[in-house]
Amino acid sequence: MQNKSLDFWVGLFVLLGAAALLFLALRVGNMSSISTGDTYVVTAKFDNIGGLKPRAPVKSAGVVVGRIGAITFDDKTFQASVSMDMDSHYKFPKDSSAKILTSGLLGEQYVGLEPGGDVNLLASGDKIKMTQSAIVLENLISQFLFSKAADGKEGSK
Amino acid sequence: MINQWVSHLGRAVRVWLSELGLASRTLFAMLISGLGLWRRPRLITTQIHFIGNYSLVIILVSGLFVGFVLAYQGYYTLNRYGSESALGLLVALSLARELGPVITALLFAGRAGTSLTAEIGLMKAGEQLAAMEMMAVNPLQRVLAPRFIAGLIAMPILATLFTAMGILGGYLVGVQLIGVDEGSFWSQMQGGVDLYEDIGNGVIKSVVFGFAATFIAIYQGYQAQPTPEGVSRATTRTVVLSSLMVLWLDFVLTALMFQ
Numbered sequence: 001m002q003n004k005s006l007d008f009w010v011g012l013f014v015l016l017g018a019a020a021l022l023f024l025a026l027r028v029g030n031m032s033s034i035s036t037g038d039t040y041v042v043t044a045k046f047d048n049i050g051g052l053k054p055r056a057p058v059k060s061a062g063v064v065v066g067r068i069g070a071i072t073f074d075d076k077t078f079q080a081s082v083s084m085d086m087d088s089h090y091k092f093p094k095d096s097s098a099k100i101l102t103s104g105l106l107g108e109q110y111v112g113l114e115p116g117g118d119v120n121l122l123a124s125g126d127k128i129k130m131t132q133s134a135i136v137l138e139n140l141i142s143q144f145l146f147s148k149a150a151d152g153k154e155g156s157k
Numbered sequence: 158m159i160n161q162w163v164s165h166l167g168r169a170v171r172v173w174l175s176e177l178g179l180a181s182r183t184l185f186a187m188l189i190s191g192l193g194l195w196r197r198p199r200l201i202t203t204q205i206h207f208i209g210n211y212s213l214v215i216i217l218v219s220g221l222f223v224g225f226v227l228a229y230q231g232y233y234t235l236n237r238y239g240s241e242s243a244l245g246l247l248v249a250l251s252l253a254r255e256l257g258p259v260i261t262a263l264l265f266a267g268r269a270g271t272s273l274t275a276e277i278g279l280m281k282a283g284e285q286l287a288a289m290e291m292m293a294v295n296p297l298q299r300v301l302a303p304r305f306i307a308g309l310i311a312m313p314i315l316a317t318l319f320t321a322m323g324i325l326g327g328y329l330v331g332v333q334l335i336g337v338d339e340g341s342f343w344s345q346m347q348g349g350v351d352l353y354e355d356i357g358n359g360v361i362k363s364v365v366f367g368f369a370a371t372f373i374a375i376y377q378g379y380q381a382q383p384t385p386e387g388v389s390r391a392t393t394r395t396v397v398l399s400s401l402m403v404l405w406l407d408f409v410l411t412a413l414m415f416q
Contacts, residue, residue: 013209014310016314020317021360028356101316104263
């Protein structure tokens with residue numbers, strides 16, 4: 001086969017492969033939700049992060065407004081320190097609160113942000129003061145059993 | 158009696174080890190000689206044409222049909238639990254993580270692997286490799302390395318094409334034929350398929366499979382007995398060894414990547 005037409009077919013083959021990869025990345029994967037825009041970093045401390053993982057979504061009113069960056073352990077306060085990359089389009093008041101919620105019953109965990117009423121807005125590097133940890137099933141069960149036992153004792157008095 | 162068995166076992170292990178050593182040495186010599194190929198990229202592109210372009214038809218059509226079947230079977234099972242809207246997610250994850258790389262590698266070993274083995278084996282039988290060495294042309298660099306690099310480049314491309322065609326096939330059967338909701342088909346897929354964890358790992362797998370399948374094919378051809386029977390036996394061994402190697406590597410890689 002002539003070298004010129006061979007080059008053309010090989011080039012077409014590689015182009016087809018690149019197009020397939022692009023299709024997979026954009027239409028099939030979740031690349032569109034990986035923010036390519038500007039972000040600002042906000043940290044929050046939690047007593048228990050449960051099953052929260054890096055790159056989990058940060059949602060407010062159900063809409064994704066950021067992604068979890070890094071999760072580290074602070075051995076001075078013995079709390080988990082979670083850093084969140086927030087989309088620059090969305091600004092939140094300084095007294096917003098962060099909760100760790102679960103999507104669905106058994107789904108992945110995400111951080112839910114509830115706006116406060118402060119006039120000042122969160123800037124890069126700020127900390128979210130009010131946080132609520134993830135719900136740990138075992139603690140819930142032991143709480144329930146303990147309260148049941150307490151009720152039973154009072155009932156038999 | 159036992160003495161004989163033990164010495165047979167010892168000899169078998171020794172022979173197997175020395176064959177493994179020879180294969181590794183050939184691999185390293187080929188890779189090092191391949192570094193000098195940047196001066197002649199035409200050799201590589203010719204091989205990409207033979208290995209990649211000529212495999213397109215089987216890969217694309219197989220991908221389409223595997224997508225069809227996945228959609229049917231997936232719908233049948235998901236329907237029992239009321240989760241048909243997750244069909245897109247099922248098809249995409251199965252293809253991107255596992256079926257895309259593995260089936261492409263098996264088809265590749267069967268189609269491109271056998272043709273590589275036969276070509277090199279016949280070159281050896283026709284004493285072309287020996288003639289090259291006489292002319293101070295390194296056969297590893299001139300014949301083996303371009304085919305190896307071409308296989309390494311073509312495999313991920315073919316695997317990605319297979320996955321894309323499979324998802325298209327799943328869409329055609331799931332949404333158009335069966336009637337799954339189009340919006341939830343794509344949105345659940347986009348929500349659940351991670352670019353790096355699923356698609357990226359699939360591409361890494363296909364590169365590793367390409368490495369293994371192409372090298373096995375080339376090496377079997379290089380070591381074939383220079384007779385028609387020898388070439389035919391080498392071709393068979395290529396397919397069997399490549400397929401087993403691909404499936405074994407798939408197990409190892411899956412265990413490593415998806416914990």
